[in-house]
Amino acid sequence: MLPPVPNAAEFGITSDYGFLSPELPLEVLPDPYYAKWEMIIENFQALILSKRLQSMVDLLPILSVTHLQTEAEWRRAYVVLVFILHGYVWGGDSPRERIPPQLTVPLFEVCERLELPPVATYAGVCLWNYKPIFSDEPPNLDNLACLQTFTGSLDEQWFYLVSVAIEARGAPSIPVMLQAITAARTGNSRIVTECLQVLAETIDETNTLLQRMYENCDPYVFYNRIRPYLAGSKNMSDAGLPNGLLYDDGHNPEYRQYGGGSNAQSSLIQFFDIVLGVEHRPTGTSRKDNEQSTDDTKSRNSFIHDMRNYMPGPHRRFLEQIDSVANIRAFVEARRGDSALCIAYDACLAMLRVLRDRHITIVSRYIILQSRSARQPSQSVNPSLPATTNLASAAPTDKKKLRGTGGTALIPFLKQARDETGEPAIDAWARRLLSNGPADKNFASLSKVGEQPDGHLEVVGLCGTWTADENEGGICHW
Ligand code: HEM
Numbered sequence: 001m002l003p004p005v006p007n008a009a010e011f012g013i014t015s016d017y018g019f020l021s022p023e024l025p026l027e028v029l030p031d032p033y034y035a036k037w038e039m040i041i042e043n044f045q046a047l048i049l050s051k052r053l054q055s056m057v058d059l060l061p062i063l064s065v066t067h068l069q070t071e072a073e074w075r076r077a078y079v080v081l082v083f084i085l086h087g088y089v090w091g092g093d094s095p096r097e098r099i100p101p102q103l104t105v106p107l108f109e110v111c112e113r114l115e116l117p118p119v120a121t122y123a124g125v126c127l128w129n130y131k132p133i134f135s136d137e138p139p140n141l142d143n144l145a146c147l148q149t150f151t152g153s154l155d156e157q158w159f160y161l162v163s164v165a166i167e168a169r170g171a172p173s174i175p176v177m178l179q180a181i182t183a184a185r186t187g188n189s190r191i192v193t194e195c196l197q198v199l200a201e202t203i204d205e206t207n208t209l210l211q212r213m214y215e216n217c218d219p220y221v222f223y224n225r226i227r228p229y230l231a232g233s234k235n236m237s238d239a240g241l242p243n244g245l246l247y248d249d250g251h252n253p254e255y256r257q258y259g260g261g262s263n264a265q266s267s268l269i270q271f272f273d274i275v276l277g278v279e280h281r282p283t284g285t286s287r288k289d290n291e292q293s294t295d296d297t298k299s300r301n302s303f304i305h306d307m308r309n310y311m312p313g314p315h316r317r318f319l320e321q322i323d324s325v326a327n328i329r330a331f332v333e334a335r336r337g338d339s340a341l342c343i344a345y346d347a348c349l350a351m352l353r354v355l356r357d358r359h360i361t362i363v364s365r366y367i368i369l370q371s372r373s374a375r376q377p378s379q380s381v382n383p384s385l386p387a388t389t390n391l392a393s394a395a396p397t398d399k400k401k402l403r404g405t406g407g408t409a410l411i412p413f414l415k416q417a418r419d420e421t422g423e424p425a426i427d428a429w430a431r432r433l434l435s436n437g438p439a440d441k442n443f444a445s446l447s448k449v450g451e452q453p454d455g456h457l458e459v460v461g462l463c464g465t466w467t468a469d470e471n472e473g474g475i476c477h478w
């Protein structure tokens with residue numbers, strides 16, 4: 001018996017808001033019991049600028065979570081506490097290693113309830129941190145504001161809001177693709193094709209939204225002013241946290257290391273990958289390595305997969321269930337003669353690849369280029385601070401060692417994720433090539449095909465150079 005296709009509503013996922021919170025995020029905790037937290041948040045940037053945030057936190061009482069009632073209140077508490085946490089750690093001249101019980105105790109409880117780690121995740125800064133400017137209009141990019149920022153800048157709002165708008169734009173494609181999975185079970189190729197066409201259009205529009213990052217988020221401001229607050233505590237020796245953070249709950253202080261916020265924690269993008277059958281491997285491993293590994297470790301050990309632990313519990317479980325029912329790739333592979341279906345499927349992969357390509361350009365402009373100029377002292381950097389306490393300029397000089405806030409080796413990781421996106425299409429082309437030969441006219445427009453001395457076919461396609469291996473049923477290697 002096939003497992004049932006999940007019902008998105010049971011996981012708090014709707015066709016209007018997708019993974020964004022379905023009811024609007026609370027702007028303030030309603031119970032006056034939490035007034036001291038809200039007071040800090042209300043004056044957040046002023047407290048950071050005046051360097052008084054840390055002493056305010058140290059003076060807080062340890063508040064109980066028993067006054068939190070609704071789901072929206074738990075989420076608001078999480079947003080408040082993780083902003084305060086990151087402001088506390090990164091808001092001074094050097095990072096604060098010890099997190100006092102006033103933060104640790106309620107944060108641990110809130111995180112346990114929401115099934116999130118005690119760090120500012122994508123859910124905290126994006127999914128649960130927005131409001132429509134006009135509540136009767138949809139949450140598109142021109143009708144959104146943030147509830148909370150570290151810097152008070154428009155650039156920071158825009159940085160989060162582009163992701164919020166992408167989540168909203170992608171939301172309707174979730175039920176559409178659940179319908180596609182159901183249709184594939186009954187062999188209804190027409191419905192699957194239509195659903196894939198909708199998905200391709202949706203991903204194309206998310207790409208347009210991604211390009212709008214440049215409109216209002218300045219790369220210098222992002223790298224030097226905003227990004228330092230988003231850092232986690234994993235791989236942060238260069239920034240002054242060799243052991244991670246010491247979470248002191250008053251009984252058992254312990255060092256812990258967590259990745260910081262990252263869009264790799266977006267359930268929507270992972271949903272696209274899973275329904276399309278795109279698989280990600282640990283950075284630096286090839287498909288060949290993966291085929292040789294055991295079933296247990298196949299595609300499981302990747303950073304992208306680990307990032308599910310940084311998603312709210314219901315979203316993580318939804319993705320796991322989608323994983324167990326995803327059938328579209330196999331459905332298309334079994335019908336390579338159905339050109340409408342194949343074009344629609346390949347268009348989805350191509351759009352997702354464009355997204356990752358454009359994203360790599362963004363990362364080059366917002367991180368790599370900025371990390372180079374950050375090492376030259378600029379007038380806006382406080383000259384009285386020693387070089388190592390300027391978090392942005394604490395970036396390693398070697399480009400290869402630059403890390404994302406999630407802790408990845410940045411460009412190698414992102415390029416591999418992009419190349420993996422094209423693999424299902426390349427495999428299909430290879431199978432066709434092996435059966436029809438390099439003269440196949442459908443191939444000619446897409447790529448250069450050459451026969452190698454050892455009889456293998458070499459394909460120069462969208463994703464690089466691939467070798468089709470007949471012995472392995474057309475699976476390509478590069
Ligand atoms: C200035 C804007 C952005 C920068 C500098 C940036 C940077 C990064 C970096 C460095 C990573 C590597 C993971 C890590 O260690 O954190 C990453 C991952 C990722 N980012 Fe972004 N990002 C930006 C905006 C966005 C937006 C708006 C999206 C929405 C589509 C996005 C989608 C992703 C995805 C899906 C991943 C996981 C890797 C993958 O699946 O290919 N990013 N980002």
Ligand SMILES: N[C@@H](CC(=O)c1ccccc1NC=O)C(=O)O
Pocket residue numbers: 121122125126159160163227230260261262263264367403404405406
């Ligand atoms: N990984 C990125 C940060 C990042 O993408 C991000 C971090 C927190 C919340 C959202 C994020 N992504 C995009 O909106 C970086 O390394 O700068």
